[in-house]
Amino acid sequence: MAERRSGGPGAWLARHGETAVAALGRLAAQPLSTLLTVLVIAITLALPAGLHLGVKNAARLSGGWESAVDFSVYLDMGTAEDDARRLAGIIESRADVERVEFISAAEALADFKAGSGFGDALDALDDNPLPHTLVVRPAVAGNDALIELLREELANLPETDVVQLDTAWVQRFNAALDLIRRVILITALLLGAAVIIVIGNTIRLDIQNRRDEIVVTKLIGASAGFIRRPFLYSGLWYGVGGGLLALALVAVSLWLTSEAVARLAGLYGSGLQLSGLDWRESLTVLGTGAFLGWFGSWFAAARHMRRIEPR
């Protein structure tokens, strides 16, 4: 007999829509157990999302530093202050330089006296042992080749004694962030597996509870896909619900920590403000939840539905 399928993608969509709504209704009929499942999923999703946010903000901070990688150009001891100031002006006019800060030898000494605690000892010196210094901020942050070129040209200036570019600590910091990112990735993978297991187990119980219904629909001639569909939608809803709640958890955590971070940043004289998940990251959390929910229920359905046959 021909399949009495009323055709068109519209009808297909309508059928799926009905199943999706029915699945949602079934979950809503048991609010407490649904909420618990969704909460577990939300926590497992929120954890890596929150960690990611932490790293993202830390990286943003170090990104600020990276762009602030300055050259310290120590001029020859014999350079006159006027010449040094003129040189600063020349360098500042370069396209690849954002700005130049001139620190005269006298200022440097005063700073050092104030900051080092050797004030009195330094007074004993006849001459200022410090050179004039130009702190050059490149306008080409991030482009290592151009920065290297700039460094070379600065080093070749006749007045230059030494050019120092200390990025080692930034690199170390970024390497540490990379390591943390990797740890988060592994954590996220493990927690993703946990979500699949949680949803799979929930769906397994659901399948067992609706065993009679499955048997009856099988007897009437329902295909495996038809029987599986409501469970897949249940899983999908669990995942989407978990994803939404995870976003809420992250937002609340952000709000709870923002004040402390602002205070800390204030102490360091930085205006750092925590940034939340952007729409792309939020969609990723939601999509991951949806996919894991769907996959977990598909996995459970494939495993357990097969065993339920009419006797």
Added chain:
Amino acid sequence: MIHLENITKRYAGHDALQRLTLDVDAGEMVFVTGHSGAGKSTLLKLIALIERPTRGRIVVNNQDLAKVGRRRIPRYRRDIGMVFQDHKLLFDRNVFENVALPLVITGTGKREIGRRVRAALDQVGLLRREKQMPETLSSGEQQRVGIARAIVGRPTLLIADEPTGNLDPELSLETMRLFERFNDVGVTLMIASHDLHLIGGMGHRRIVLDNGMLAGETGDEEPDGPAWLRETRSDG
């Protein structure tokens, strides 16, 4: 319509059916009878592809069941109406939704579903109960919902396993008359029943099973069946 050839079905050591050969023509209405454990249910299960024979060949509606693979079972079952002793209704859905299920499975359009479900409910006399939940219905009414569900897909073959097992004599007769009406419009029916008193008077072919073997066939010339059958009548 149904052709069984040397069918043996063995369950853990004992043979539920032994070398059973029989034919049912299209448009026929046959009863399968015999004491409990004689193999009636097994026979219906083989036809519904709930079980597979240990040996032998079954052809239903020109389909060799050995060639109907696991994935094609759903499609195969859609062409067969099934009625069960325990009705097998879904108790979280109303009468309309229960009857509509076979059509929902095949993706029938909404309007068509409404039309055909009401036609089926009309045939079993439950047209005005469509909004009710199954548990608010009597056992006889539940059975009729089950029958409406079995015929809503317009099957050419309807099989029923003890459809009157839970009904009083009057309702049982009513149910059988309902089956006869389907038969009148060309549906082939195979009904398993041990209620010899009921089916004896109806004048249809009876296939008698005994210990998984064909013990005889009776037609309307012997309303009470052969002598040996009368002795087993009190069996459950």
